[in-house]
Amino acid sequence: MKRRSFVTKTALGSLATVVGADIVFGNHLPKGYTPLGLDTVDPYKAFGKHPDMKVLNDRPWNIESQAHLLDDKVTPNASIFIRNNGVMPEDIDVGSWTITFDGESVKQSKTYSLQDLKSKFTQYTYQATLECGGNGRIEFDPPAKGNQWGLGAVYCAEWTGVRLRDVLEDVGIKDDAVYIGYHAADTHLSGDPKKEPISRGCPMSKALQDETLLAFKMNGEDIPLAHGHPVRLIAGGWPASVSGKWITGISVRNKVHDGTKMTGSAYRVPCKPVAPGTEVTDENMCIIESMPVKSLITYPKTGGRLAKGKPLHIRGHAWAGEYEVVKMEYSIDFGASWTECTLSKPANRLAWQHFEATVNFPAEGYYEVWARATDSNGKKQPMLVPGWNPKGYLNNACHRIAIKVKA
Ligand SMILES: Nc1nc2c(c(=O)[nH]1)N[C@H]1C(S)=C(S)[C@@H](COP(=O)(O)O)O[C@H]1N2
Ligand SMILES: [Mo]
Secondary structure, three states: OOOOOEOOHHHHHHHHHHHOOOOOOHHHOEOOOOOHHHHHOOHHHHHOOOOOOEEEEEOOEEEEEOHHHHOOOOOOHHHOOEEOOOEOOOOOOHHHOEEEEEOOOEOOOEEEEHHHHHHHOOEEEEEEEEEOOOOOHHHOOOOOOOOOOOOEOEEEEEEEEEEHHHHHHHHOEOOOOOEEEEEEOOEOOOOOOOOOOOOOEEEHHHHOOOOOEEEEEEOOEEOOHHHOOOOEEEOOOOEHHHOOOOEEEEEEEOOOOOOOOOOOOOOEEEOOOOOOOOOOOHHHEEEOOOOOOEEEEEEOOOOEEEEOOOOEEEEEEEEEOOEOEEEEEEEOOOOOOOEEOEEOOOOOOOOOEEEEEEEOOOOOEEEEEEEEEEEOOOOEOOOOOOOOOOOOOOOOOOEEEEEEEEO
């Protein structure tokens, strides 16, 4: 008979965190056995999330935020959406964690321990807006398959880590490098160890930006497990899928990276606009790079009531991928006229910006407040859902909240 193998101590530790109690006789738990307690895991407790967050899927975990939970200037963990494509790593041993740099375009491959990275390179802190490419997918018609994200797959946290550029310089990169691709410790839903759940990347020009980090800290603390502990890539302003979590390797490629979810129609939109419902061949789909201009009213919550004659203070955030937001406006007449809001400068490039305004309503009744951002490229958010695309990406329509004014 084959000897039974038992769960390791570190795996037990992370299981205990998820179950929410010490597994007293855990050392007798046969490997591959899942504690029953996991079936009733409370994701809110396990991930430290606000009770208003919305679970879209539990295998893999996909948990959405809400506009009113995103009111902070820097988003706290409790309000940050989780988007997983596979099964999160459990057995994290920070002390033995390594990141290997390889690929056609490194001079030679090189492996760093986490400690090497932290001690060898200067650390920087930046805020970064991370938005899932599929945020707002729920509004597309005909509908697109995939998680039906509403508004809440976006956040702006503060990340501390080393510049990917500094590490790439230390590794030594050949002249023919065009793209990087990441590898991570999460596992494929099928359980097949040869399959990666996701392995995306970006062109060298993005990889070499000051703000592109291998980060160890989020909001001044160790990155929470669900958000990429112990190290994650941060590439603000691009689809958040580029910001790989649980990074174990970076490949420097002499062609566009061809990892999981880089090819076919994943994270791609038709190169030229198409009519809703059109079938588009893979060759006519282009990789999404910078995310489009967008904004969110984070206060007040939609559906509020206001006494007649009282002004309403609104506030929120605006972002525009690689660009800056230069103008923020609101409308209370369904877009017939617009009034400018106060708009702050970003804390740093690729961080979202904050806006506020005082709104006066002329009479009793039902209103909607719409918000519209304009970027430094002159692009404005569309009032309605923009160009349909097969996978339901890049919905940057104006956010609206409902307000009733009563005597
Ligand atoms: N290793 C790994 N990295 C990943 C993912 C993943 O499933 N595995 N999901 C990506 C996607 S699609 C998004 S939108 C963001 C979500 O980041 P968050 O969970 O911190 O919100 O992580 C990206 N990085
Ligand atoms: Mo995503």
